[in-house]
Amino acid sequence: MKEINISGVLEKIIERADFPILKCKEILDKEITTILGYGPQGRGQSLNMRDQGFNIIIGLRKGDSWKKAIADGWVDGENLFEIEEAVKRGTIIQFLLSDAGQIQAWPTVKENLEPGNALYFSHGFGIVFNEHTKIEPPKNIDVILVAPKGSGLTVRTHFLEGRGINASYAIYQDYTGNAHNRCIATAFAIGSGHLFETTFKKEVHSDLTGERCVLMGLLQGAFLAQFEVLREHGHSPSEAYNETIEEALQSLYPLVAENGMDWMYSNCSTTAQRGALDWAPKFYNVLKPIIEDCYQNVLNGNEAKISIESNSKKDYREKLEIELEAIKNQEMWIAGKQLRKLRPENI
Numbered sequence: 001m002k003e004i005n006i007s008g009v010l011e012k013i014i015e016r017a018d019f020p021i022l023k024c025k026e027i028l029d030k031e032i033t034t035i036l037g038y039g040p041q042g043r044g045q046s047l048n049m050r051d052q053g054f055n056i057i058i059g060l061r062k063g064d065s066w067k068k069a070i071a072d073g074w075v076d077g078e079n080l081f082e083i084e085e086a087v088k089r090g091t092i093i094q095f096l097l098s099d100a101g102q103i104q105a106w107p108t109v110k111e112n113l114e115p116g117n118a119l120y121f122s123h124g125f126g127i128v129f130n131e132h133t134k135i136e137p138p139k140n141i142d143v144i145l146v147a148p149k150g151s152g153l154t155v156r157t158h159f160l161e162g163r164g165i166n167a168s169y170a171i172y173q174d175y176t177g178n179a180h181n182r183c184i185a186t187a188f189a190i191g192s193g194h195l196f197e198t199t200f201k202k203e204v205h206s207d208l209t210g211e212r213c214v215l216m217g218l219l220q221g222a223f224l225a226q227f228e229v230l231r232e233h234g235h236s237p238s239e240a241y242n243e244t245i246e247e248a249l250q251s252l253y254p255l256v257a258e259n260g261m262d263w264m265y266s267n268c269s270t271t272a273q274r275g276a277l278d279w280a281p282k283f284y285n286v287l288k289p290i291i292e293d294c295y296q297n298v299l300n301g302n303e304a305k306i307s308i309e310s311n312s313k314k315d316y317r318e319k320l321e322i323e324l325e326a327i328k329n330q331e332m333w334i335a336g337k338q339l340r341k342l343r344p345e346n347i
């Protein structure tokens with residue numbers, strides 16, 4: 001356990017060394033972990049647990065995920081079951097269906113929970129927005145959360161590379177008195193790097209804001225705005241793409257990840273430095289109120305409501321495909337598709 005002090009805020013970080021895999025196995029010795037769902041998180045978390053020798057089964061409906069699981073070596077009737085049966089057989093139930101799927105499957109899951117089970121989430125959505133999701137767990141179970149701070153695909157690739165992905169954890173309900181140990185042991189069983197504590201609410205509010213803003217929404221908006229300005233002023237697609245995206249993702253962002261933005265500002269040309277120092281506050285002034293607005297909409301449940309309502313429409317998939325196709329067909333990403341192929345490692 002490491003204590004860190006950032007601007008007077010003390011935080012406890014739990015590291016792998018605090019919970020070596022042998023200790024996690026002792027804690028989970030008598031448990032059967034059921035993983036419901038085989039999207040990026042379900043697949044990544046279950047394969048990492050299987051590779052580390054934990055007692056684990058998968059619960060799915062018969063469909064695309066079922067086929068993927070079979071292809072990955074899960075065996076029907078041995079460690080792969082339909083959802084109802086898988087919940088009955090498990091003691092720790094990892095609820096990793098899509099957030100919309102969780103709403104639909106909840107009645108089946110709830111009916112088959114036993115006193116003393118643990119219900120595990122990788123996102124606080126279902127519990128925090130239960131006014132909309134109706135996911136209200138019974139009082140006689142543990143309710144825990146481990147939220148990897150990255151894509152489920154990274155959960156798997158980092159594990160295979162011998163690294164880990166940092167995750168937050170939270171205890172919502174401790175019925176057995178053992179919720180903390182169950183939560184932390186499972187977090188390292190799925191391949192987490194280090195863990196920091198949160199609450200279901202804090203996790204969902206920061207996560208929804210992050211994906212709407214800097215991680216995806218704001219990023220796509222900023223990329224497109226700069227790409228279009230360059231194109232409208234006669235720059236070629238290659239030039240606009242390289243100056244906007246390729247240089248960012250391939251060169252600068254990894255350096256920022258490694259060393260911080262202060263280092264980046266100290267290690268670029270004086271021309272870049274002057275310009276970035278002058279322009280950053282202009283973006284800050286425009287963006288901060290928008291991000292605050294987004295956070296307020298997350299906080300008051302609007303964003304959850306929009307997401308649940310749009311997901312439950314019959315033509316949701318159809319409409320989504322049209323929206324995604326529109327992004328795919330933006331000149332910026334058409335350029336990206338062609339230019340990525342020309343990276344030296346791809347030739």
Ligand SMILES: NC(=O)c1ccc[n+]([C@@H]2O[C@H](COP(=O)([O-])OP(=O)(O)OC[C@H]3O[C@@H](n4cnc5c(N)ncnc54)[C@H](OP(=O)(O)O)[C@@H]3O)[C@@H](O)[C@H]2O)c1
Nearest residue numbers: 037038039040041063065096097098101104122123151152
């Ligand atoms: N994606 C991430 O990187 C990430 C990161 C951190 C946390 N999380 C959280 O982790 C959880 C899982 O996310 P994910 O991205 O891995 O999965 P996802 O792509 O959102 O969900 C896919 C899984 O849900 C199943 N599913 C959907 N609707 C269903 C229904 N009505 N009945 C039964 N199964 C249903 C799908 O099965 P079929 O193939 O049969 O449709 C599939 O196995 C979510 O709570 C998410 O917020 C995700």
